Amino acid sequence: MSPDERASLVDIPENFPSSVSFRECHAKDCIYTTEWYWQTFGGQEFASLLQEAFSRNYSLSQSAARILQAKARAEGVASEQFPSLAVGIGGSRSRIETGATILSTGFRPEGKSLQNSFSLNNSLSYEIDLWQKIASGVHAAEYRIEKSYADDHAQHLVVADALFRAIMDLKSAQQLESLVQNQIHVSRTLLELMELRFSLGQSTALDVFDQRSLLASLEAQLPPVLLQQTTARHEIAVLLGLPPENSEHLDISPDYPSLPKFDNIPAPADLIALRPDLQSQLLELQASEFDVAEAVAARFPQLSLGFNYNFSTSDIDNLFPNSFISGVANVLTTLIEGGSRLGASHLQKAELLEQSSRFAERFIISMQEVEDVLHAERRQNELLEAIQAQQLAAEATYTESRSRYLNGATDYIRVLHALQNKQSIERSEVAERKNLLLVRNRLYLAFGGKFLRKNESRHSPVPTTLVEAKLSEFLNDDSDILYCAINTVKNSHDSFESY
Secondary structure, three states: OOHHHHHHHOOOOOOOHHHOOOOEOOOOOOEEEEEEHHHOOOHHHHHHHHHHHHHHOHHHHHHHHHHHHHHHHHHHHHHHHOOEEEEEEEEEEEEEEEEOOOOOOOOOOEEEEEEEEEEEEEEEEEEEOOOOHHHHHHHHHHHHHHHHHHHHHHHHHHHHHHHHHHHHHHHHHHHHHHHHHHHHHHHHHHHHHHHHHHHOOOOOHHHHHHHHHHHHHHHOOHHHHHHHHHHHHHHHHHHOOOOHHHHHHOOOOOOOOOOOOOOOEOOHHHHHHHOHHHHHHHHHHHHHHHHHHHHHHOOOOEEEEEEEEEEEEOOHHHOOOOEEEEEEEEEEOOOOOOOHHHHHHHHHHHHHHHHHHHHHHHHHHHHHHHHHHHHHHHHHHHHHHHHHHHHHHHHHHHHHHHHHHHOOOOOHHHHHHHHHHHHHHHHHHHHHHHHHHHHHHHHHHHOOOEEEEEEOOOOOOOOOOHHHHHHHHHHHOOOOHHHHHHHHHHHHHHHHHHO
16 A cells, blocks of 8 residues: 555554654654553552452453453354254153954954154264355454453543542542631631721721631532542442442542653554554454455355264164164255345445444544643643742732731732632642643543553563553554554455455
8 A cells, every 4th residue: 555545544643743842752763661550650549449449340340241241252153163963862662552353243352562762863063164154253253352351451441540530539629628627717817816906996897797708608618628528438439349338448648649750652553552442443343344254155155064873773772783874965055035145244344334434533533632631731730830820929919918908008808809819729729730630640541541661671571461462562563553453444445345
């Protein structure tokens, strides 16, 4: 395929435009080593809770059951590759009574006889897979087993995302509770001073009422914060497979985890090797190709071989000497079927077209997700810098306005506004720091939950699992992964003309 033809399929950038400030590390330039992102990000607290969730979460148990279902379906399909042997054993006993009039007097002598019948039937049948119909079904089932593993990987990331969000919500609520309590304490102290100044005639009743209003507004912020803590604890407990009432035993620190440096941005083509949702779509696409092949093969004649070995006798002692052997080869084809099989093959082809378009769409969306989250982290850092500058200005404004009020140079409303602004910025800073951590979590998820490091020694560690081995093979291969995937999509379109 020429470069122009390849570009006509999907326009794939060599890198992410918004990642220019990061150090690039491509598969052809270095060797990737990978680790789960929670081993580096989120702290030990998150990692330990996540391991507990992986072992007890019910949605992951369902995902594991779906893997077993896919394997069971594959076993059923694979069984058609082997001969089928049927054995039947039968036995019967009959009593026959006869009577006939032989004299004019009407005499009828009685007669009876007993007859035994024993049989042993063996039937061996085998379908010769001339058109690879059975083999195509087996390959499709095998790809769907791999797809179930990719879906399980994706479900693990869903649980990790939900748990991280719940933990950050809890930490944020804990920090907000402490901050609001401190702000309430400050406002209450100012109210006492204001009431004292009012009793001395140094302030007005309006100043006292304004301070009381500020104190009441701060106290009104506590119930939602406490509710956020409770719901976050309940969510964590459910993700850990525990009833909500067990959430009070969770000991989670209010401190936010540190934000590690993220300087290895994979190329867009590497997303197929990293993201389980793309792997799942690609595996389903490959399975659909074999579904088409199976549907097309079903339109051709079927060749089956049969072998029968039957034993029959009236005396069980002579069962095996009396035998009958037969062999037969059958060619079965449907002459008139109203186009049902042709329609079935067309249906599979249309479903393959849908899968190929779905994969291409999913890949483009995955690139959008990476771009969005890279921009989001950059803007979030800028927002935090602006909030910190705001904080310094608000602190200076409050200090100056309070000093001028105590010297009688301004009224208390200026102090009140400065205090409200300062306290609001403090609460906003807690929330935005949490949002920055959530954005970074989204970034790791956008890259399939893997934290990529550059291995300067250029010796990859020995993979410990089949998934790690495949991932290492994908990432360290000099071939263009995305080109192979998109070429698969194109071949699936072109292959329709051959059927």
